[in-house]
Amino acid sequence: xKRFWKEVSVVAEDGGHGIRLDGRAVRTPxxxxxxxxxxxxxxxxxxxWRAVEGEIAPATMRLTGLANAAIERIAPDxxxxxxxxxxxxxxDLTCYRAESPEPLIAREAAAWDPxxxxxxxRYDVHFEIASGVIHRPQxxxxxxxxxxxxxxxxxxxxxxxxxxxxxxxxxxxxxxLAEGAIDADTLWAAATVDEAWQAEQWGEDAEAARAxxxxxxxxxxxxxxxxxx
Numbered sequence: 001x002k003r004f005w006k007e008v009s010v011v012a013e014d015g016g017h018g019i020r021l022d023g024r025a026v027r028t029p030x031x032x033x034x035x036x037x038x039x040x041x042x043x044x045x046x047x048x049w050r051a052v053e054g055e056i057a058p059a060t061m062r063l064t065g066l067a068n069a070a071i072e073r074i075a076p077d078x079x080x081x082x083x084x085x086x087x088x089x090x091x092d093l094t095c096y097r098a099e100s101p102e103p104l105i106a107r108e109a110a111a112w113d114p115x116x117x118x119x120x121x122r123y124d125v126h127f128e129i130a131s132g133v134i135h136r137p138q139x140x141x142x143x144x145x146x147x148x149x150x151x152x153x154x155x156x157x158x159x160x161x162x163x164x165x166x167x168x169x170x171x172x173x174x175x176x177l178a179e180g181a182i183d184a185d186t187l188w189a190a191a192t193v194d195e196a197w198q199a200e201q202w203g204e205d206a207e208a209a210r211a212x213x214x215x216x217x218x219x220x221x222x223x224x225x226x227x228x229x
Contacts (some may be wrong), residue, residue: 001056008049010042017042019049028068036067037156041228053054062221070159078151078158085161085171086147090138092127093169093191099131104197111190118181119172123149127172147177167191167219176225184223188216 005021012018016037019026026034026049036042041063048061058065074081094112098104116127125142150171153161158179164174168191176182182190189196195212199205 002019002054003052003056005049008046010039010046019046021049023189028072032071034064034067034071037154038229041067041156041225044224044228062218063225066159066222066225067156068165069162070155072159074162075155078155081158081162082147082151085158085165085174086143086150088165088169088171089146091135092138092172094172095127095129095136095138096133097129097131098194104194107197108193111193115170115172115176115182115190116178119146122175122179123183140209141196146171146175154229156229157226160222160229163218163222164226167215167222178226183229184220188219 005024007020007022009020009023010017011020013033013035016035017039018033018035019042028034034045036045037198045067047065052061094115097108097112110119116129122183123142123145125145126139127142128136128138131138133163149160150161161178162176164177165171168174168187170187170191173182173187173190177187195208199208
């Protein structure tokens with residue numbers, strides 16, 4: 001679909017803020033009203049629509065896509081999405097450490113230990129740390145508390161977490177971001193410790209760099225969405 005509108009506006013509606021294109025309400029692909037709880041997020045989504053030139057490219061309108069997911073897929077039945085996000089607690093990136101070399105082990109510890117310390121204090125839980133890739137189960141109480149923390153989020157926060165957690169590999173880090181215990185750049189650096197190490201040791205592979213940049217773009221959008229929701 002090509003751009004057909006001249007003006008984009010944000011208007012107050014029951015339950016939040018709607019986006020208007022020349023006065024006409026924007027709807028989700030499933031024809032549900034695109035109503036955003038937060039005015040700041042609604043304004044950011046409106047900017048995506050203002051930036052459209054020529055044909056609409058959904059892949060570049062990441063905030064709109066996350067809002068569509070929150071409204072159409074998550075809000076009607078949050079349970080499966082909560083379970084899917086919480087499942088990452090069983091194999092959180094921060095709990096699986098390199099066996100060697102020592103500098104990498106130290107770098108992982110510097111990036112990940114503060115996150116685990118925060119989560120341990122915040123949720124009164126214990127984490128099992130493994131060296132290597134052999135799975136080590138986390139305590140049932142830990143998984144239950146992390147699941148409760150996820151379930152406490154609304155549909156818009158869940159939409160952001162559903163993107164952030166798979167991209168970073170850490171539920172602990174995503175919850176820290178959601179609660180303001182870490183900023184987005186610091187979490188990204190923590191989530192990509194191993195990639196940065198490999199690039200330093202062996203040089204940067206062009207294809208890997210492009211893939212990482214695409215991940216970063218999706219991550220930045222989801223982190224912004226979370227902060228504005």
